[in-house]
Amino acid sequence: MTVLPSERLARLSWPRVVFVGLVVLFAVLTIPTLVDKHSWTGVAVTVAGTAILAYVYLTPKRIAARFLVPGTILLLAFQVYPIGYTIDTAFTNYGDGHRLSQSQAVAQIEADSVMENPGAQRYELSVATKTADTSGAFVFFLTDPNGKVERGDAAGLTPVPDSEVTKDQFTGKVITAAGWHILTGIQVNGLGQRLASFAVPTGSGFIKSVGLSEAYVGQFTMKYDAAAHTMTDTRTGTVYKASDGEFKAADGSGKTLPIGWKVSVGFKNFTSVLTNATIRGPFLRVLVWTIAFAVLSVLSTFGLGLLLAVVMDHPRMRGRRLYSSLLLLPYAMPAFISTLVWASMYNKDFGLLNKLFGTHIDWLGSPWSARGSVLLTNLWLGFPYMFLVCAGLLQAVPQELKEVARVDGASPFRVFRSVTMPTVLIGAMPLLIASFGYNFNNFNVIRLLTDGAPYPSGSSTAGDTDILISYTYRLSFGGQGAQYGLASAISFLLFVLVGLISYAGFRQTRQLEEVYAR
Amino acid sequence: MKDRLWWRHLIGIAALVFALVPIIFLVSAALNPVGTLSTTSLIPSGASLANFSKLFHDPNSPYVRWYVNTLVICGVSSVLNVLIGVSGAYAFSRLRFRGRRPGLTGILLVQMFPNFLALTALYLLFINIGSVLPAFGLNTSLGLIVVYLGGAMGVNTWLLKGYLDTIPVELDESARIDGATEAQVFFRIILPLARPMLVVVGLFSFVSFLNEIILAGVFLTGSAHKTLAVGLYGLVSGNHNTDYGEFAAGSLLAGIPVVLIYLYLQKYLVKGLTAGAVKG
Known part of the structure; x- marks a missing residue:
C-alpha cells in the first residue's frame, strides 16, 4: 500500500509531534554545554538518542518501536551500560590505591614528593576556578613578596597585570580576579587530595600549596624515568620499577609506593576466588x-x-x-x-x-x-x-x-x-x-x-x-x-x-x- | 463436627500474635512519652504525642521534607514505571516484530544482574551528567527517578505481558477494523481493561522504591534531599536507643498509608501476586 505524502502528514498526531519537539528542544539546549565541556561521547549519545526518537515517532512504519524505545533507552543507559562497565572492571585491579591511570599516578607521586627549597621565598596564595562549582580544574593566583601576581596552572606560570586583580592591602593576597571565582577557605579545604597533589611547574622547580593561603617553591624528590619506567627516590636512591599497576622497589625489599594505577589483570579476580x-x-x-x-x-x-x-x-x-x-x-x-x-x-x-x-x-x-x-x-x-x-x-x-x-x-x-x-x-x-x-x-x-x-x-x-x-x-x-x-x-x-x-x-x-x- | 473448629482458631490466633507483636511494639514506641528504646515495652506506659512533635521540629531531621521527597520520587517513578512497563508489554503481547523473542529474553537476563552492584558505574555516570545537567545530578530527585526508570522495562514488562495475553485479541482487532490507530487501541482499549493489574504493579513498584536504601543512600546525601527510608535509617543506625521514639513516630506515619492501601486493594493483590509478582 502506497502512502501519499498528504496522508502521511494527516497521520502524524500532534502528541507525537509535541513529544519529539520537546526532545529536540532538550537536545538543542544541552549540546552547547556538552561541547563546552569537550564531552564528545555526551554529544554523540544525545544526537543519536534524539535522532532515533525523531525517526521512530515521525515515520509511519516503526509502530512497535514507539512502544519500546523510551524504556529501551533508559534500560541501556542505566542498567546495561553500568553492567557492562562492571564486567569490564572485573578484569582490572580497580580499587583503592589503583584508581588512576599510570600517567596520573606518576604525576601524583611526583607532586606529592615536592620538598620546599631551603630558604626560598613563599607566595600568598588564592585558589580560583572558571565557574562557580569546584568540581572542575582550578588555578593558583600567587603573589610574591614584592607584590607581583602570577597565575599558575598545570602548564606553568603566566604573569597577571595588576589591573586585572584586586589585592589585600596588607598581605597582597589576590581577592578578586577578572573572569575568575576566588574560592573561600572552606571551598579550598574541600579540594582535599586534589589540592595536595597539585604542583605548578616553574623553570627551576614546582610551586605547591601549604595550608590554605600560602605556597612555596620546591623540588621533586621522586623522579620518573619514562624510558625505563622507573621512579627514583632522590633522597635515598631507591629505584622503584613499574609492574602490575604499582611501583615495586628494585632492591628486592618488597616495598611498594602507595599510589598505583588501574591495569588489566585478565582472569586473576575470577581465579583468585x-x-x-x-x-x-x-x-x-x-x-x-x-x-x-x-x-x-x-x-x-x-x-x-x-x-x-x-x-x-x-x-x-x-x-x-x-x-x-x-x-x-x-x-x-x-x-x-x-x-x-x-x-x-x-x-x-x-x-x-x-x-x-x-x-x-x-x-x-x-x-x-x-x-x-x-x-x-x-x-x-x-x-x-x-x-x-x-x-x-x-x-x-x-x-x-x-x-x-x-x-x-x-x-x-x-x-x-x-x-x-x-x-x-x-x-x-x-x-x-x-x-x-x-x-x-x-x-x-x-x-x-x-x-x-x-x-x-x-x-x-x-x-x-x-x-x-x-x-x-x-x-x-x-x-x-x-x-x-x-x-x-x-x-x-x-x-x-x-x-x-x-x-x-x-x-x-x-x-x-x-x-x-x- | 462443630467442636472441631477450635484448633483452627488456636493456630490462627498464634499466627496473629506472631504477626502483630512487632507492629504493636512500634505503635507503643511511637506513643511512649520518654521516647527511648530502653523505656519502651509492648504495652505503652502512657500516651503522648511528644515524639511526633519532636519529629516535626527537629532541625536535624526535616521529616516533612523527607515525606514530600518520598512521595515525589516514589510517585513519579512508579507511575512512569508502569507506563513504560505496560507499553513494552503491549508491544510484546500484541505486535509482531523482528527481535521480539530475543528482546523478551534479554530483558529477563538483564534483571538477573544484581544491578545495584553496578553502583560505582552509576555514580561516576551521574557525576558527569550532573556537571552538564545539574537538575539530573547527584543529590537531586530527578536523577534518582531516572535511575529507577532504568529498570522499568524489566520484570514488570513480563508480568504485564502475561496479563495482556489474557485479554481477548478480538477486542482490539475489532477496534482496528473500525479504523482505530495502534495508539488508540492501546490507550482506549487495553489500558482501561488492564487497570486492576496496573494498579497492583504500580503499588508494588511504589513500595519497592519506598524500601530502596542503597541507590537512594548513595545519590541523596544532603539532609533535605533524603527519602524516608534513608532518613529514618539514619535516625537509628548509629544509636538504637535515644531517638527511637522519633523513629517509631516517623515510621508509623510513613507506614499507615501504605497499610491502608494494601487493605483496600486486598482482593486485587491476590490476583497480582499469583500472576507472579514478588514484593521488592
Missing part, C-alpha cells in the same frame, strides 16, 4: 549460607503460609476476613521499617524479646542465634505473601475432584496430599522459584538487621550472616580498601548463579506442568 585461600575461604562460607538462607526462607514462609491457608479454608470458619486482613499487616508494612523494628527488638540491653522472656541474650551476637534471628525476621516478612498466594490457589482446587476422592474412601490427609497439594504446587512453583531468587539477593534484610555481623575472628570482610550480595557490597563500598575489581568479578559470578538457578527453575516448572497436566 577459587585459588587464593584468603578469598576462597570466606567466599565459600558465604555461598553456603546464602543458599541455606534462601532455601530455608522459602520453605519456612511457604510452610507457614500454606498451613494458615489450609487452616482458614473451612466453610464454617468464622472471622476469616478479619484474620486475613490482620495477617496481611506484616506484608503491607514497608519492609525497611519492620526490619529496623526487628533489629531493635533483638537488642541485648533494651530489646523487647529479652524484656518479654526475662533473658539477657545477645540475639545478633553469636553466629547461630544471629542466623536464626535473620531467618525468623525473614519468615515474618514473607509468610503473609505465601498465605495470600496459597489461599488464592486453594480456591482453584476443583471441588469435584475432592468429592470424588472422598467418595472413593480417601482420608482427608490423602485428599490433601494427592489432590490439593499437587494443584497448589503447580501454581506456586514459579513463585517459589522467584522467591528463592529474591532471597538469594535479599540485601535489605541483612543490611538493616545485622549488616553481616557477627564477624568470625580474623575476618573483617565476611560476616557470619553475610549473603553473597552484602559481602560483595562491602568489598566495593566498605570502609577499608575498596576492591572494585574483585567485587565486580563476584557480581558477575552472582549473575551467572542466579541465571542458572532461574533457568533450572523454569525447566522444573515446565516438567511439573507436564506431569500434572490433566
